[in-house]
Amino acid sequence: MHSAKKRMWILASILLLAVIGYYIYLYFEPDPQRISYNEFIRAVDKGKVAKVYLDDRDLLRGEFKGGTEFITDNPRKEGFKEELLKKGIAVDEMARQSQIRDTGSFLITMGVFGGFLYFLSTKTVKQAQGGMGKISSISVYPEDDKKVTFDDVAGIDEARESMKDVIDFIRNPEKYARYGARLPRGIILYGPPGTGKTLLAKAVAGEAGVPFYAVSGSDFVQVYVGVGAGRIRDLFKKARESGKCVIFIDEIDALGKKRDRGIDGGGNDERDQTLNALLAEMSGFKDNEGIVVIGATNRLDVLDPALLRPGRFDRHIEVGLPDVKGRYEILKLHSRGKPLSSDVDLYKVAQQTVYFSGAKLESLMNEAAILAAKRDSGYIEQSDIDKAFYIVMAGLEKKDRSTIDRFDREITAFHEAGHALVTKLIAPEHSVSRVTIIPSTKGMGGFSMNIPPDRMYYRKRDMENTIKIALAGRAAEEIVFGQDNVTTGASNDLERATEVLLDMIRRFGMGKSTGLLNYDVLYSNGIRQVSDEVLTQCSETMNIFYEEVKGLLIMHRDTLEAIATALLEKETLDEDALDQIIMERDKGRETA
Numbered sequence: 001m002h003s004a005k006k007r008m009w010i011l012a013s014i015l016l017l018a019v020i021g022y023y024i025y026l027y028f029e030p031d032p033q034r035i036s037y038n039e040f041i042r043a044v045d046k047g048k049v050a051k052v053y054l055d056d057r058d059l060l061r062g063e064f065k066g067g068t069e070f071i072t073d074n075p076r077k078e079g080f081k082e083e084l085l086k087k088g089i090a091v092d093e094m095a096r097q098s099q100i101r102d103t104g105s106f107l108i109t110m111g112v113f114g115g116f117l118y119f120l121s122t123k124t125v126k127q128a129q130g131g132m133g134k135i136s137s138i139s140v141y142p143e144d145d146k147k148v149t150f151d152d153v154a155g156i157d158e159a160r161e162s163m164k165d166v167i168d169f170i171r172n173p174e175k176y177a178r179y180g181a182r183l184p185r186g187i188i189l190y191g192p193p194g195t196g197k198t199l200l201a202k203a204v205a206g207e208a209g210v211p212f213y214a215v216s217g218s219d220f221v222q223v224y225v226g227v228g229a230g231r232i233r234d235l236f237k238k239a240r241e242s243g244k245c246v247i248f249i250d251e252i253d254a255l256g257k258k259r260d261r262g263i264d265g266g267g268n269d270e271r272d273q274t275l276n277a278l279l280a281e282m283s284g285f286k287d288n289e290g291i292v293v294i295g296a297t298n299r300l301d302v303l304d305p306a307l308l309r310p311g312r313f314d315r316h317i318e319v320g321l322p323d324v325k326g327r328y329e330i331l332k333l334h335s336r337g338k339p340l341s342s343d344v345d346l347y348k349v350a351q352q353t354v355y356f357s358g359a360k361l362e363s364l365m366n367e368a369a370i371l372a373a374k375r376d377s378g379y380i381e382q383s384d385i386d387k388a389f390y391i392v393m394a395g396l397e398k399k400d401r402s403t404i405d406r407f408d409r410e411i412t413a414f415h416e417a418g419h420a421l422v423t424k425l426i427a428p429e430h431s432v433s434r435v436t437i438i439p440s441t442k443g444m445g446g447f448s449m450n451i452p453p454d455r456m457y458y459r460k461r462d463m464e465n466t467i468k469i470a471l472a473g474r475a476a477e478e479i480v481f482g483q484d485n486v487t488t489g490a491s492n493d494l495e496r497a498t499e500v501l502l503d504m505i506r507r508f509g510m511g512k513s514t515g516l517l518n519y520d521v522l523y524s525n526g527i528r529q530v531s532d533e534v535l536t537q538c539s540e541t542m543n544i545f546y547e548e549v550k551g552l553l554i555m556h557r558d559t560l561e562a563i564a565t566a567l568l569e570k571e572t573l574d575e576d577a578l579d580q581i582i583m584e585r586d587k588g589r590e591t592a
Contacts, residue, residue: 036072036073037072040070040072052089060072150207154330157326159189159196163203163317170290188296189294190300190317195319195358215235215249217249221274229274232281240291249293253298256275259275279306339378344380351454352451365385370388393449394449409568414564415445415489415490417435417560421476422552424582430453432448432450434573434574435578436571460508460510463508471549473490475550479553479560480560497542498538558585559581563582
C-alpha cells in the first residue's frame with residue numbers, strides 16, 4: 001500500500017510539472033514575424049516555406065524551414081491549398097492557436113485525471129487499511145441480559161458440581177493462592193447437542209458475578225490468513241479490560257481441530273495460525289488475571305492435543321444426555337410459569353423421553369403449551385404433552401390423506417407392523433408406545449415409536465437388536481409383497497442400521513474378523529487400506545441380520561397380518577392394543 005501511494009505521488013507531480021512547463025513555454029514564446037503577401041509568395045517560390053495553417057481568419061500563419069513563424073494576409077481564394085501542396089508545403093487546416101489550446105487542454109485534462117487517480121488511490125488505501133482493521137477485530141461485548149444461575153440449570157448435576165470450585169476460585173482467588181493453587185485456565189464442555197453446555201457456561205459467569213463473553217469458533221475461521229489470529233488477540237484484549245470474566249467459545253472444534261492431517265501432514269494455514277494464537281493467549285495468562293475460557297464441542301476427539309493439555313484446557317467435563325431423574329428435573333424447570341393440569345405426570349413423561357436432550361425437552365413442553373393455547377382451556381393437559389411428544393419426534397400429522405392410495409396404505413401398515421412386532425419379539429424391555437400409518441410433516445409415511453430402556457451402557461446385544469428392528473420394515477414388505485415390490489420407505493431405517501453397524505465394527509471392536517481395533521483412529525493416522533475389510537464385514541453382518549429378521553416374521557406372519565389389519569382399520573395403535581393383538585395370536589397358536 002505504501003509503494004502504491006508513493007507511485008501516485010510521483011505521477012501527480014510529473015503531470016503538474018508538465019502543465020506548468022507548457023504554460024511557461026507559451027508565455028516566453030516569441031511573436032511571429034509579420035510579412036506582406038508578396039513576400040510570402042516569393043518565399044513560396046524559393047521553397048523557404050515549410051508549413052501553412054489555413055483557417056477562416058483574415059491572417060495566414062505559417063512556418064519557414066528554419067523554424068521561424070510568420071503571419072501574412074489570407075487571400076481566401078479557391079485552389080490556394082492545391083497550389084501550396086504542389087509546391088511541397090505542408091498544409092494544416094486547423095489554426096495554430098487551436099492546436100496550442102487543444103494541446104494545453106489535453107495536458108490540463110491529464111493533470112486533473114492524475115489528481116483524481118491520486119485521490120481515489122489514497123481513499124482506497126485508507127479504506128483497505130480501515131477494512132483490514134475491521135476484519136481483524138471482533139465485535140464482542142459482555143452479555144447483559146437476564147442473569148443465569150445454577151437455578152436455571154437442571155439434569156446435569158455432575159457437570160454443575162465440577163464447575164462450583166471454579167466459581168469459588170473466581171470469587172476468592174486469595175484463598176487458593178495461599179495453598180499455591182492456580183485458577184484453571186480453560187474448561188472443555190463436551191457432549192451431544194442440546195445438553196446445556198452454553199447454559200452451564202452462562203451460569204458460571206452468573207454465579208461468579210463476572211462478565212460473559214460468548215463467541216463461536218466459526219467467528220475466527222476466515223479466508224484471509226492472519227484475520228482469525230487477529231480476532232483471537234482482540235477478544236482477549238477486550239476480556240482483559242474487563243478484569244475477571246468468562247470467555248465462552250462455542251463449537252471450538254471449528255478452529256481447534258488437530259493440525260496433523262495424516263501422512264501428508266497437510267493443513268490449513270489460516271486455521272493453524274488462529275489455533276496458535278489461541279494457544280499463545282492461554283499460555284500467556286497471569287495466574288491472578290481471573291479469566292476463564294470455556295470451550296464447547298460435540299467432538300472432543302477431533303481437538304488438537306496442544307489445546308487439551310494441562311495449562312490450556314485443564315478440565316474436560318462431559319455434559320451428556322440426562323437420565324430419568326435429570327429429565328424429570330429439566331421438565332420441572334421448563335414447566336415453571338406454565339399452568340399444568342392435575343393429570344400431568346412429569347415423572348412418567350421423563351420415563352418416556354429416553355435419550356431426549358435438555359433442548360428437546362424444552363421443545364416438548366413448548367409444543368404442549370402451544371397446543372393448550374390453541375385449545376384455550378386454561379391448562380396444559382397430559383394429552384397435550386402426549387401429542388407434543390409425537391410432534392417433536394415425527395412432526396405434525398397430515399390432515400389431508402385423500403391422495404394416499406390403497407396399496408401405499410397397505411405397504412405402510414405392514415412396514416410399521418414389522419417394526420413393532422420384531423421389537424416385541426426380540427426386545428420386550430423396549431416400550432412401543434405408538435404405531436401409526438398416518439403420514440407426518442417430516443416426510444414419514446408412518447412410524448413405530450420404540451422407546452428403549454434407560455441404561456448407562458449400550459450393549460452389543462442392544463446394538464444388534466436396534467439393527468434388526470430397523471430392518472424389520474423392509475423384511476415385512478418383501479415377505480408380503482415380494483422382492484420386486486419393496487419400496488423406498490426403508491431408506492431412513494437402512495441409514496440408521498448402517499450407522500449402528502459401522503459403530504460396532506469401527507469404533508467399539510465388536511466385529512468378528514476386524515478385531516479389537518478402533519478404525520477411526522487408524523483412518524485419522526492415514527491408514528486407509530482397512531476400509532474394504534470393514535465394508536465386507538458390514539455387508540455380510542447386515543445380510544445375516546436381515547435373514548434372521550425375515551425368518552422371525554415368517555414364523556409369526558399371522559401376528560404380522562393381524563397388526564397390519566388393525567392399523568388399516570384404526571390407523572393408530574397404542575401399546576396396550578398392540579400387546580392385546582400379540583397375546584391373542586399367541587393363544588390361538590397354542591390352541592392350534
